[in-house]
Amino acid sequence: MKTPPRSPYVVVGAGIHGLSTAYHLAKELRARGNGGGTDVIVLDKAHPGAGASGIACGVVRNNYFQPAMSELMQACVEVWESDPEAYAYNPVGYIALGASVQEADLSETHARQERIGYRSELIVGEAEVDAHMKELFPDWRAQGVTVCLHEHQGGFAFNMDSVEGLHGKCREEGVSVLSGVEVLGLENGSDGSITAVETSAGRIEVGEQVVLAPGPWARQFWEMLALPETIDVHTPGGEVVRDRPMWTYWNLQEGEVGVDPLTFATADGGAPPVIHLDTDAPLYSDDGNLIADELWGIYFKRDRHSVQGGASPVVVDGDVELDPYPQTTDVDPAFPDLFCAALSHAMSRFEGCRPLYKQARSGGVGAFTADNFPVFDYFRPNLYAILDSNHGYKMIGVGKEVASVLLGGHSRLLYPFRFERFATGDLHPVSSSPYPWS
Numbered sequence: 001m002k003t004p005p006r007s008p009y010v011v012v013g014a015g016i017h018g019l020s021t022a023y024h025l026a027k028e029l030r031a032r033g034n035g036g037g038t039d040v041i042v043l044d045k046a047h048p049g050a051g052a053s054g055i056a057c058g059v060v061r062n063n064y065f066q067p068a069m070s071e072l073m074q075a076c077v078e079v080w081e082s083d084p085e086a087y088a089y090n091p092v093g094y095i096a097l098g099a100s101v102q103e104a105d106l107s108e109t110h111a112r113q114e115r116i117g118y119r120s121e122l123i124v125g126e127a128e129v130d131a132h133m134k135e136l137f138p139d140w141r142a143q144g145v146t147v148c149l150h151e152h153q154g155g156f157a158f159n160m161d162s163v164e165g166l167h168g169k170c171r172e173e174g175v176s177v178l179s180g181v182e183v184l185g186l187e188n189g190s191d192g193s194i195t196a197v198e199t200s201a202g203r204i205e206v207g208e209q210v211v212l213a214p215g216p217w218a219r220q221f222w223e224m225l226a227l228p229e230t231i232d233v234h235t236p237g238g239e240v241v242r243d244r245p246m247w248t249y250w251n252l253q254e255g256e257v258g259v260d261p262l263t264f265a266t267a268d269g270g271a272p273p274v275i276h277l278d279t280d281a282p283l284y285s286d287d288g289n290l291i292a293d294e295l296w297g298i299y300f301k302r303d304r305h306s307v308q309g310g311a312s313p314v315v316v317d318g319d320v321e322l323d324p325y326p327q328t329t330d331v332d333p334a335f336p337d338l339f340c341a342a343l344s345h346a347m348s349r350f351e352g353c354r355p356l357y358k359q360a361r362s363g364g365v366g367a368f369t370a371d372n373f374p375v376f377d378y379f380r381p382n383l384y385a386i387l388d389s390n391h392g393y394k395m396i397g398v399g400k401e402v403a404s405v406l407l408g409g410h411s412r413l414l415y416p417f418r419f420e421r422f423a424t425g426d427l428h429p430v431s432s433s434p435y436p437w438s
């Protein structure tokens with residue numbers, strides 16, 4: 001692959017963030033009469049969608065307890081809704097169901113969604129939630145669920161198709177997306193600016209700015225920038241948690257069941273919302289074995305050829321091997337039993353689905369920051385990094401915000417995600433959810 005000797009803007013990583021940034025930057029440069037897509041290149045050591053964006057379950061939701069996440073997600077959903085066809089976006093909505101321990105969090109999330117104008121409804125009480133779910137799915141039978149946040153926006157998108165949609169938009173704007181070009185190093189100027197990017201296909205001088213969007217490979221770039229492996233985290237209460245690892249890795253547990261996807265429909269035959277079920281009711285397999293007796297959860301959606309979803313991720317102990325991605329992922333051998341039992345617990349139509357579990361290309365490793373929330377910030381005068389802490393397939397609008405920041409704007413939505421928060425104690429509130437990304 002031939003690389004140009006120089007480019008004004010160099011974006012590293014052709015996942016959802018790198019491509020969205022490149023596309024929105026090209027569009028904005030053109031609109032301002034300051035250039036256009038030929039000023040932007042995207043480099044990927046493999047190809048578009050080779051990272052987490054290409055295997056993401058694709059769930060797009062606003063169920064976030066943190067105000068800043070909720071507001072950012074609202075802007076992202078607007079981008080998904082702006083071109084559902086190109087982004088392969090299915091606006092089917094999203095339902096979060098929780099046990100009593102989650103009632104307060106989901107109620108607060110709903111109240112905020114009402115305030116910001118994100119369409120959703122809240123149902124509280126075991127009988128009320130059961131009635132709401134039975135209206136949608138007459139065979140609904142999940143136990144121990146006392147709260148339901150039904151988001152009427154959001155849904156899911158098909159992972160590789162949406163990456164291709166963004167790739168196509170980049171091409172239309174004249175952006176070059178170069179596959180098979182690995183970034184090996186960054187050359188520093190005397191003021192700390194990045195003057196050039198060293199790649200497996202030669203050196204590229206940077207005219208203006210570099211954007212890193214490396215997904216799970218965040219730590220490799222962190223090291224390239226000589227940033228610290230551990231950091232002190234200042235809490236809002238004034239305590240200091242010393243030497244927290246900046247990066248931890250989790251194996252995301254996902255899989256699919258080869259049932260006819262059309263059997264997963266609403267009572268009126270419509271496309272079902274994405275469902276996320278957390279409960280503390282005991283979970284048994286269809287043949288009566290106890291699978292879980294404390295809070296457990298799954299999420300699932302109708303896919304093209306199956307029903308696909310996942311459960312709580314598992315921390316990677318010790319060193320993580322990322323390449324080849326995602327084949328290095330460890331899926332817990334107990335996951336298929338849990339996933340299938342949980343589907344059957346939710347709806348009787350899934351009873352007996354365990355033999356239909358498929359060993360598919362699902363699951364993957366994600367890189368998480370010290371507080372499990374994204375870091376979007378400048379790390380050098382002309383180097384911006386999008387480090388999404390594995391939240392971000394749904395965050396297609398982050399690239400749009402970053403493009404405006406690159407051109408001198410301020411983003412109210414990205415500001416709460418600056419790296420400085422760890423030093424100032426300006427952290428995001430933490431919910432009672434068992435997931436590291438809620």
Ligand SMILES: Cc1cc2nc3c(=O)[nH]c(=O)nc-3n(C[C@H](O)[C@H](O)[C@H](O)COP(=O)(O)OP(=O)(O)OC[C@H]3O[C@@H](n4cnc5c(N)ncnc54)[C@H](O)[C@@H]3O)c2cc1C
Nearest residue numbers: 013015016017045051052053057058059183215364392394
């Ligand atoms: C199994 C799984 C399921 C998920 N499900 C969801 C979901 O349902 N909803 C959701 O919102 N999020 C989900 N996520 C999280 C989401 O997928 C990621 O947060 C998001 O895709 C990251 O996008 P990205 O563009 O930053 O990185 P990626 O998509 O990982 O892209 C990074 C790119 O950088 C390239 N690269 C790496 N190193 C170099 C280098 N040195 N030189 C050049 N190129 C390089 C890689 O080849 C890769 O293509 C999931 C993640 C996983 C793993």
